[in-house]
Structure formats: structure tokens, C-alpha cells
């Protein structure tokens with residue numbers, strides 16, 4: 094399947110899941126959909142035990158939508174998203190889920206665990222690669238920068254952090270909350286091999302995910318649009334929490350189906 098179709102199908106399922114469950118965080122999921130589509134469609138190597146941790150765990154619907162496209166979970170799972178008794182929770186959870194390594198939702202946490210996994214894999218001489226995706230608002234958490242220090246110190250060239258740089262967080266912009274300034278420059282200053290890309294361009298995403306630098310971890314600053322794919326959700330902070338119902342659902346579905 095092409096990355097474009099993979100992304101389109103993911104967004105349609107994310108919309109259906111969040112609408113049915115009256116859940117939140119649709120714009121956060123759409124922001125990282127293209128990155129997860131490429132990652133799951135053709136980058137993660139099952140036989141090498143590559144790992145992906147969604148550190149911005151509130152976008153868990155995007156992981157579930159990707160696992161569905163890979164055939165790891167079924168339609169009944171998708172239909173049960175965020176409903177009582179479901180294994181698919183609002184913030185991504187590994188409970189009962191083979192293909193999810195770690196539950197996240199408390200921002201600044203998943204990326205540290207991913208770093209620890211990269212340390213362990215190095216010590217064990219494994220040929221696996223660990224990926225973690227953080228939000229840019231999440232980069233306001235001090236623990237992210239402890240990971241930045243530690244990963245460089247241990248020369249973790251088996252570790253890639255992707256920053257979903259959509260410039261928004263929960264209720265306003267990152268700039269209005271705690272300005273991040275030159276975010277790529279900061280990761281570079283911590284000694285990471287850092288690339289900046291359009292996080293919706295599948296070819297650029299794939300090239301960046303495959304980038305390796307001896308003795309250095311890689312940081313991908315993925316410039317994205319929060320709510321990407323549905324015009325009235327793009328860069329509109331209402332859609333961090335709002336769930337799409339009625340005409341909002343119908344209009345969003347029509348837009349996504351036409352892509």
C-alpha cells in the first residue's frame with residue numbers, strides 16, 4: 094500500500110473512532126499520522142525488534158489506526174476504541190496489546206523509557222532501532238532534556254527521536270506557553286544529529302527515519318500542521334479536545350475521502 098493511502102485510511106479510522114467514542118485529541122493524531130504511516134508501513138523491522146514509543150500518548154488513536162492497517166488488530170477492536178472494557182484506550186496502552194511496548198500519556202515519560210530501551214539494546218549488542226515521537230509542547234518537560242543529554246553521552250546511534258513540531262499544545266501555542274525558540278538548534282547543541290523536514294511529506298519522513306550517524310542519536314524536527322487533513326481542524330486549537338459530531342463529522346469524512 095502507498096504511504097498516501099495508508100495515511101488516508103488511518104485518518105478516516107481516527108475520525109470514526111474519536112467521533113463514536115466522543116473522545117479527544119483528533120488534531121494531535123492527525124498531526125503525526127503521516128509520520129506513523131511511513132514508520133509502520135515500511136520502516137519498523139519486526140524481525141529486528143525495532144520499537145516505536147508514542148511519547149505524546151494522547152494521540153494513541155493514530156497508533157491503533159496504524160496497527161489496524163498492518164492487520165495486527167481487527168475492525169471489532171477499532172469499533173471498541175475508548176469504550177468501556179476495550180483494550181484500546183484514549184491514551185495509548187500496552188495492556189493486552191502485543192504490538193504496543195509501553196503505555197504513555199504523562200508527557201515527558203515515554204521518551205525516557207525509549208532511551209532506556211536503546212541503552213539496553215546497545216549493552217546486549219542487538220541490531221534493533223528505537224524510535225520515540227514527542228510533541229513540541231512535550232519538549233517543555235525537563236525530562237526530555239535529560240534524555241537528550243543521556244542519549245548523546247551513551248552514543249546511542251540506535252535511537253531516533255521525532256519531534257511533532259506543530260507549534261500548538263493543549264489550549265494555545267507553544268510560543269505563548271514557554272517559547273521553544275530554535276528547537277532544532279537546541280537538539281543540535283545537545284550533540285544530536287538533527288534534521289528538519291516537512292512531517293507530511295512521506296518521502297522526506299522515510300529518508301529521515303532511516304538516517305543514522307555513528308555514535309550519535311538522531312533527532313527529526315518534523316514540521317507539521319495540527320489537525321492536518323481536515324481544513325477546519327488545521328491550526329484550530331478547539332480540536333485538541335473537541336470531538337467531531339453531526340455536520341462536523343460528515344464534512345471531515347467528505348474531505349478525507351476526497352484525498
Ligand SMILES: Cc1ncc(C[n+]2csc(CCOP(=O)(O)OP(=O)(O)O)c2C)c(N)n1
Pocket residue numbers: 120121124149151198199200201227228229230231232257259261262263319333
Ligand atoms: C505531564 C503532563 N502534563 C499535562 C498533560 C495534559 N496534556 C495533554 S496533551 C497536552 C498538550 C501537548 O502538546 P504537544 O506535546 O505539543 O502535543 P500536540 O497535541 O500539540 O501534538 C497536555 C498539556 C499531560 N498529558 N501530561
